[in-house]
Structures are given as C-alpha cells and as structure tokens.
Amino acid sequence: MCYYKSILIFNRMSDTWSDIQAFKSKRINLREKLQRRKKEREGIVLGITNELNSGSPRSNSPIPNSSVFKEESNSAPEIKADPLIEHKLLLCLCDAINLPTDSRNLVAMIVKSINKEVPHIVVENLLQKFAIQELITVTESFTQEGKSCILVSSAEHTKLQAMANDLCAQDPSLNSSHKAEKRKIEETSEQEPKAKVICKSKDTSKNTKDADTIENLLSLPSAREKETKKLGEEILDLLSKPTAKERSLVEQFRSQGGAQVQEFCPHGTKDECTKVTDANQPCNKLHFKKIIQKHTDESLGDCSFLNTCFHMDTCKYVHYEVDYSSVTQISKVHKIEKPGNQLSPDGSKPILFPSQWIQSDLRYFDMTILGKFAVVMADPPWDIHMELPYGTMSDDEMRHLNIPSLQDEGLIFLWVTGRAMELGRECLQLWGYERCDEIIWVKTNQLQRIIRTGRTGHWLNHGKEHCLVGVKGNPKNINRGLDCDVIVAEVRATSHKPDEIYGIIERLSPGTRKIELFGRPHNVQPNWITLGNQVEGVRLIDPTLIEVFKKKYPDGNCMKKLDT
16 A cells, blocks of 8 residues: 555656656856856956056957857756666665765765766755655755755665665566676675685684673582572571470470371272273372262263262262272371370370260350350351251341350451351451451362362352451460461362361361351360350350359250340
8 A cells, every 4th residue: 555655656746747847957057147247247357457466458349259149048958867876766765774864975976886987966955856756855955175065964774775676677678687796796705715704604603702801700519609609598597497395386286196098099989090091000199989870871971069969869960989908008007096095295194074065046145154265266157048958147247246255365267158258257347356367278079189069159150268367366375387388178068168167277276175056066165165066966066164154054955045
C-alpha cells in the first residue's frame, strides 16, 4: 500500500517539478545577465581609467565589451538528470548512511559507483526535487572548504525505496546494472586470498583463548575472599545447629521406640512396583492391592473417591485396600513396650489424663463450670450452604457462643472453610483473640495423591482446609518452632479432621488442660475434654469437675436450655 501511495505522490508532483525547473532556469538567466552587465560596467570604468592614465582622448561614447553583442535572450540550457544518476542517488539515500550528509559526499559516492564524473548541480537539483516531494529534508550549507552544498538531515526510506523501484520498472536497464555491480562486489570479495582468512581466524582464536585465560584468572577468588567465605560458612554452620535446649525439647517429644510409621510405595501395587523397578521382588515399602468384585470393570480405571465412595458395593471402578502381608513382619521387628511403662527423657512419666466428654448443645451449655483451659479447638458446623450429614449453626449463634469464659490466656484452633474463613476471623476478634498463625491441611486420597475431584467447592474443587490459630494474653510454657504449619494427611469421613493436629497441639502445650468443641466420638483424646451433641452421654474423671457438673445438671441432660 505504501508503494502505490509513493507512486501517486510522484505522479502528482511531476508537473509541479517542471514548473519549478522552468522558474529556476529563468532565475539563473537573470543572474547571468546581471553578472554580465556588472562585468561590462567594470570594463568600461577600467578602459576610461586606462585612457586617462595614457593621456589619449576619451570618446564620448563608451566602447562596449564584445560580450554585449551576445544575444542576451539566449537562455541557459535546462539541465536534465540522467536516470542512472537519479537511481544511484536514491539507492545512496536508502542505504544506512549516517545522516546528516551533504551533497558533496553523495556526489563522491555516485562517482565511485558508476565510475564517471557527475556534476554537482545535477545532484543538487535532484535533492531539491526529492525535498519538494517530501522524500527528504534538506537545508543549504557550506563544506569545511567553504564550498556551497545541500545538507540532507533526514530521509523517508520507505518512499525512497518505492521511488527507486518505480524507476527500475520504467527503465529495466537500471535494475540490470545494479545487479551486475552487486555481482562484481561479491566476486571481488570471494577472490580474497584464503591465507589471509586462515591467518585472521588463527589470530582471532588466539586472542579469544588469551581473553578466556585472563577472564578465568580474574574470576578466581582471592585469598581474602576465600577466608571471608570460609568464616561465613562456619558462622552459618554454628547458627544452623540446634542448641542443647532445642535438642532436649525434640528428644522429649520423640516417639518412644522409634517412628511407628511405614512409607507408601509411589507405584501403588506390588506388581506395578516390580514392573517399574525391573526387580524380581517389590520394595519394602507399603503397597496396595486392588479390590476386584464381580461388577468391577478394570478398563474404567480407579474410582475418584476410592475408599470414601458411598456406593462401593455397586461401583464399577477399581478400589484398593492396603496389602498387610509385609506389615505384620515389620510390626514384629519393631515391637516395643507400652508407652505408659516408659519414662520420658527427663525421667518422669508422660502426663496423659484419660479422655473425657459431655454430650451437650453448646448453644445452651454453661461452659463456666468447666474451668480454664490452655488450648481450645473447635470445628464448628458452619452454615456453608451445603448438604451436610449434621445440623448447622447460624452466624449469629456462632458469634454469641461463650468461648471467652474458657480462657484467660491461651491458644485457640478454629477450623474454617469456604466463606467461613472471614466469619472465623471475625469471631476470633469478638471472642478476644488475635490471629497469630494459620495451619493448612492438604488433603490426599487413599493412594496418597492430592485430591483433584472432591465433593466440596463451588468454583474450584477444594483440596485443603484452614485452621486459624488465635492467641489471648501471654500464654506460658509454649514450645515454639517444633512443628510446621502444613499437614498432609488422608481424607476420611465427612468433617473428620486429621489426627496430626492433636500431636501438634500436644507438643506446643504439653501436659495442660485442653478442650474440643463440636467434637464427635472419633475426636475423644487423652488430656482432652470433648463437648458436642454427637458424643454419647457424659464421661468425667476429674472429681472437682464431676462435683460442679452434678450441681449444675443434676439429671445429666445438657441438651436443653436451663430454666432461669
């Protein structure tokens, strides 16, 4: 499109250019006439002066110069540019030359290209023509020798190239001459002596090798830098080593008799493990085995819900169970004594009170009779707009729970999910807590893989849950920095939180009173009092607590609102 636009501009301005050339020729003729008349007057004055000096009589009529008799009407011949010169000038302007440049340099470049003399006036006329056509920007100037010239300050390369192509289309000889010149330059460059090229490559490789050697020497650390680095590594090593107190604390909570866990094999079944490892027998890790029933279709693949599938009796997908054939041998090897018979590292027995629970409706239950606790954990039945196998509580009912009566200072662990995350933070603030941390439970399925197709989540499938950690006051005897804030554990029944949370809390605040709200039968733990409407009956061990409870609830029924 730009090419055709340039051709249109060129055609429109051709008439204007002819008029300008005619006007310029007339102006040149007038200048020449004025110069001739000036010379004539100077000649007359000079002749009169000579006559006066020689003493010869002067004629009254001046003797005109012979040039006077020349016809003044003869106009200077119009200078027409050679198409070859115009084409070469366009190519010179199209090339990546350093602008600004003057007309004298352009003349030299054209002469070098076509090997013949080119008048400077021709190039000046062409440059003025291009300037009128808005192809270039020019100004009048002088060279260092004082010669007049035209200075080219900028150029429209696209328009210049289009105009050069148009000239080639009009005169094919220009294109052939340009190709011949280009071929000549290439042949000349190919005929250079090969010895020079080889010598040059050798010199280049030698210089490169020397430069690499120098660079390697400069990049080597100095003795001082080595000493500083060594000192920094020693300091880092000292800082990273645990102190005696930290080692004692870790040893205090170490599993007695060693870790009683076994790693799952990433390949799943024994057959797959043997096939992948190219071994005669599977590894010593824990494996799974497929549950193949009459209705199972192995071509369908694994069930998305695996062991949490609600229709396992009719589901056609593949399910799994743990292969315990190798677990029994390991359990015999690592057989240990009961934890209650062993001493802790400091020589005292572990403090483990039996689990206690009270079946109650927390909306009406008087929590003031329970006393104070160091840790509170709650997994409330938030109203998250989902069908759940248990009742839920409204937001206002959650806000008005008498949680502040359970603690003067201590920690609270509040499980939240979905929209309840913001409500949980609001409740913590209302109950007098400041959020200090957050635990994330990353859910895995039976095969220890991250869940991607869960039953929860409106926009995205939920693969994690959050537990907000709040602090009230300045609790004492808190072991900081023992555990991580991420739990990776398998999903079980609905709202069944991972058991790892109890270990984290026990190590954080060992041997203290702890209470869990909204608990269920699977939540009862040693050292914990569990409150909830799904636990069965009342079981209390603490004599003081039994006395206060019987006084407040003689019939033992905590599921109804007390009469005031």
